[in-house]
Amino acid sequence: MNENTIEGRNAVIEAFRSGKTIDKLYVQDGLKDGPVQTIIREAKKQDVFIHFVTKERLDEISSTGRHQGVIACAASYAYAEVGDILKAARDKNEPPFIILLDGVEDPYNLGAIIRTANQAGAHGVIIPKHRAVGLTASVARTSAGALNYTPVAKVTNIGNTIDDLKKEGLWFVCADMTGQRMYDLDLGGPIGLVIGSEGSGVSELVRKKCDFTAAIPMKGQIDSLNASVAAGILSYEIVRQRIFRAGGGSGAAVSGLLK
Secondary structure, three states, rough: OOEEEOOOHHHHHHHHOOOOOOEEEEEEEEOOOOOHHHHHHHHHHHHHHHEEOOOOHHHHOOOOOOOEEEEEEEEEOOEHHHHHHHHHHHHHOOEEEEEEEEOOOHHHHHHHHHHHHHHHOOOOEEEEEOOOOOOHHHHHHHOOHHHOOOOOOEEHHHHHHHHHHHOOOEEEEEEEEEEHHHHOOOOOOOEEEEEEOOOOOHHHHHHHHHOOEEOOOOOOOOOOOOOHHHHHHHHHHHHHHHHHHHHOOOHHHHHHOOO
């Protein structure tokens, strides 16, 4: 699978007990002996998503062939808390700019988005615990070092997190081709940018919680962009509007040139 897998019952138990950050746990369906139940209890304590799979599936994932019915996927980097991201904005005396990912599963997309977040001055990235890639070694490599500087928080529910962040004064915009043209939206204040999954985009439940829906103008024959490319384009529209706001101008003053 990748170099972040931990295989074998004793190794997985020790990984949990040592405090290692585990993204996912794969358990052979039907195993109910003591060590496996101990592993499952530890996973539930840490709210780790558990996949019950066939032995054949574990054999495919395994790189050693000695998984003993359990394989854990460990994170390459420790996760931050959402509060750490808000503190980063306060420490810089800037309105928060956070990128939230609704189900991005490709590690290269996640790594590229973290890299863009760092370059665009976002204070952090938030990802869900389930149905999404975590901080794997591939993500770390693709981020080109940005993971050392840009905090990534992992939450149980993106929708609930949006509700909590609205109480902190953030507005939310999600990327969707059916929305308003991004140049016509005011994105210069405290903002959360929501990017959806590679296949289905932003989920309906999350979209309904957003204040704006932003469409990226496209002239080609296909109707969608790669998730990391969409994140980059919208992030730099936010940067553009913040520059104009800081300089006393208006982002709308330039929008007429971009029609």
